[in-house]
Amino acid sequence: MAYKKPVQKFTGKIREVTLGENLKLGGESVLPFYSFDGDTGHKPALGMEIWDVYPESWPATIVNELGDKARKPAEWAKYVEEKYSPDFICLRLVGANQDAGDKSPEECALVAKEVAEAVNLPLVIAGCDSNEKNGKIFTKVAEALPEKNIAFLSAVEGNYKEVGAAVGLAYGNIVVAESSVDLNLAKQLNILLMQLGVKPEKMLMNPGCSAVGYGFEYVVTTLDRIRLAALDQNDTTLQIPIIMPVSFETWKVKESVATEDDVPEWGNQEERGIAVEISTAVGVLAAGANAVILRHPRSLQVLREFINCLI
Amino acid sequence: MARFLTIGERIHVISPVIRKALQERDPEPIIARAREQIEAGAHYLDVNIGPAEKDGEELMPWVVKLLQSEFPNTPLCLDTANTKAIEAGLKVYDPKPGKAIINSADAGSRIGMLEVAAEYGAMVIGLCAKEGIPRDNEERIAYCTEILDKAIAVGLNPEDILFDPLFVVVKGMQEKQQEVLDAVRQISEMGLKTTGGLSNVSNGCPKEIRGLIEAVFCSMAIQCGLSSAIINPLNKLLMDVIKTAEVIKGWNLYCDSYLDL
Numbered sequence: 001m002a003y004k005k006p007v008q009k010f011t012g013k014i015r016e017v018t019l020g021e022n023l024k025l026g027g028e029s030v031l032p033f034y035s036f037d038g039d040t041g042h043k044p045a046l047g048m049e050i051w052d053v054y055p056e057s058w059p060a061t062i063v064n065e066l067g068d069k070a071r072k073p074a075e076w077a078k079y080v081e082e083k084y085s086p087d088f089i090c091l092r093l094v095g096a097n098q099d100a101g102d103k104s105p106e107e108c109a110l111v112a113k114e115v116a117e118a119v120n121l122p123l124v125i126a127g128c129d130s131n132e133k134n135g136k137i138f139t140k141v142a143e144a145l146p147e148k149n150i151a152f153l154s155a156v157e158g159n160y161k162e163v164g165a166a167v168g169l170a171y172g173n174i175v176v177a178e179s180s181v182d183l184n185l186a187k188q189l190n191i192l193l194m195q196l197g198v199k200p201e202k203m204l205m206n207p208g209c210s211a212v213g214y215g216f217e218y219v220v221t222t223l224d225r226i227r228l229a230a231l232d233q234n235d236t237t238l239q240i241p242i243i244m245p246v247s248f249e250t251w252k253v254k255e256s257v258a259t260e261d262d263v264p265e266w267g268n269q270e271e272r273g274i275a276v277e278i279s280t281a282v283g284v285l286a287a288g289a290n291a292v293i294l295r296h297p298r299s300l301q302v303l304r305e306f307i308n309c310l311i
Numbered sequence: 312m313a314r315f316l317t318i319g320e321r322i323h324v325i326s327p328v329i330r331k332a333l334q335e336r337d338p339e340p341i342i343a344r345a346r347e348q349i350e351a352g353a354h355y356l357d358v359n360i361g362p363a364e365k366d367g368e369e370l371m372p373w374v375v376k377l378l379q380s381e382f383p384n385t386p387l388c389l390d391t392a393n394t395k396a397i398e399a400g401l402k403v404y405d406p407k408p409g410k411a412i413i414n415s416a417d418a419g420s421r422i423g424m425l426e427v428a429a430e431y432g433a434m435v436i437g438l439c440a441k442e443g444i445p446r447d448n449e450e451r452i453a454y455c456t457e458i459l460d461k462a463i464a465v466g467l468n469p470e471d472i473l474f475d476p477l478f479v480v481v482k483g484m485q486e487k488q489q490e491v492l493d494a495v496r497q498i499s500e501m502g503l504k505t506t507g508g509l510s511n512v513s514n515g516c517p518k519e520i521r522g523l524i525e526a527v528f529c530s531m532a533i534q535c536g537l538s539s540a541i542i543n544p545l546n547k548l549l550m551d552v553i554k555t556a557e558v559i560k561g562w563n564l565y566c567d568s569y570l571d572l
Contacts, residue, residue, distance in 0.1 A: 011313070187566035195571070229564040233314065237572065238564070 008037050010231035014290070015239045017201055019045070019174065020122025020149050023087055025204070025290045026241035031227060032288050033310045040311050045087035045291040046303055047124055049247050050076045052103070052111045053095040057251075059270045059296060073111050074118035081119045086300055088122040090153075090245070090293045091115050096128035096137055105133075105140035112141045116148065124293065126153040126245060135162035142171035151204055153245060154178030157185065160192055168198035176243055181208035181215065181222050187229075190237045200236075204243045204291075211250040212279045223287035244284045247295035250277040274298050282306060315557055316539035317550075318388050318412070319353030320510065322374075324361035333360060336373060342381050349385055351544035356382075357414060358400075359390035367396025372403045379405055388436075388541075390414035394423060401431040410434045414541075415475065417441060418454035422461055429467040436506055437462075437472045439494070444477055451476050451494045459503070473506035473539055474498045480514045481524060488512075488528070492535050499536025506539040507532070509549070526552040533560065 014026040027041030034040065052073050055063060069075040077089050093108045095101040103111075116123055125141055127134030138152045139162065151174040155163035160177070168175040175198055179185040186207040193203060207226055210219050223242065230238040250256060256273035258266065266272060277299045281292045285307070294300050321344050324330050332340040345356055356378065360370050371389060378387060386409030389400045397413055404411045415436035416424035428435035437458040439451040455474050462472055476494035479487050491507075498505050512528045513521035526549040529540055533556040544550060551570055557563040 183564065184566045187564055188568060191566060191568045191571070195568075225564070233563060235564055237566075 012231040012234035012239060014041060014230060014241055015200055017204060017241050018149055019088055019151055023122045032286055035311050044285050044307055046300055047088040047090045047293045048080050048086040048300060049090045049092055049293050049295045050080060051092050051094045053100055059273060074114040077115045078118045081121050084297050084300055088124055089119060090124040090126055092126040093128055093137060096133060105137045108137045109140040109144040113144045116145050124151045131156050131159045135159040138163050139166035142167045142173050147172040149174055151176050154206055157189060164193045164196045164198045168202050174202050174204055176204045176206050178206040179208055181218055183222050183225055186226060187237050190240060203240050205240045206243055209244045209246060209249050211253045211276055214253060220283055220287045227288040241290035242288055243291040244289045245293040246281045247277060247293055250280050251295055278302050314562055315553055317353050317544060318355040318357050318541045319348035319544045320357050320541050321348055321543060322356060323359040338377050345378055345382055348544045349382060352550055353544040355386050355388045357388040357390050357541060363391055363393050363396050367391055367393040368399040371396040371400035375400045375404050384408045388412040388414050397427055401433055418457040425462050425467055426465045429465045434471040437474045439474060439476050448490055448494045452497060455498055469503060473504050475507050478507040478511040481512055482515045492532055495532050495537050496535040504538045508541040522546040522548050525549050530556045
């Protein structure tokens, strides 16, 4: 008897969400990269992170390469777009943190607008460390840039009403629902946003990220179970594309932060940081992420190659 | 694992309102009953037109078209012993929201419904009975196997059959309840899908406890593998129990608002 290749068929399908003008995420009806089982949907998207303040803590090669542009977010964004052409740019409003300038929501909106006007790539806006302040920042930024399919990182349990109402309902942008590696809360938060009236095609989710070695197995099994519920149980509340700010996590762990003087046996510091970033991104992509945010151009290059080799 | 399938039973000729509406071809009462069941969360709607010996071939297509034009996303379960009426209904049925279900075939005079299902690409409820209520599980399983053999012979996929072991009334046939549950378990263990009419179980009991009896029986049957049921979706207790059972079984991912969905 001829061998018949078994195929794992699912009833569910991840919804398509458009970032910016036409960067489509999701659409798959199989597990990540399982092209032998069916439709893998749109290719995972790779975004590059930029800051609204000078990135002092960043790897020396990046900071040196940027030079003065690192002080002007709009120029920085334009440079990244032209030189590295990622799929999207993520502007992180670090300067809104109390210890980094405590920028007001209005100031944040001005920077975001400048960046949005400088580039053609789709934009993702990430807030500061305070969820409460992010509610106010996102409201102002979304108001300044309405109906542009900009994704806002993130709406959490504590501020989802404010963020959902402003970003999703009033100004027609995309709300990212973020939970901290908690499967049940991830689903709950999606439902709460939908009950608020946010349309699922204006939603992305971040079910919680960490760097490899820091509870990462749990991140991966959470992603796995979310995807299986969406595909196998046809759970429509979880059929939302996933975006993960990988670089936010990987560049703060000790493997990336410790200098070569401190731990000479670990080797070159920047190489380590890149390795942690790449391993983490590959891990979450293989578990179901549809978009990742990266910091180092080398990571972008390797990840792009990785995705193109698989699909 | 697929979710539990609910078939709403409230469009039934036994109800005077529906009987009159069917006779007079009056859409409103039928649409109203359909709407309340869909809003309550029924996946399928059963449409029981009775034997309809006189005008079934005309009545079934009328009601199928009526419901599908009003509720294009809700699949239907066509319920009559009149084969010609079933065929006439299937001819006009749009399978886009899901295959139609024929209610029902059995191992006796209605075994021909399996061929009808195969011919029209429909699903079918397979009553594990021949004449009246099966005596014991040996009979039930024998009839189940007969239906299965026949289905395979006529080219019907076993996945498209919902085997009904025939739920029986608790008031009067109390000693048979465990046996029925065991039949659900045995059929499920054969990898087959199952269903049953929950109102059979509570028939004749006081109205205020019928919902409770149905809900408890349903959750016990789900534990035995029951994959669908013909129910009154307006019984909120039952619907909540089904949703909770799905969570306990791991068929649906828990979240605090799972009852709202």
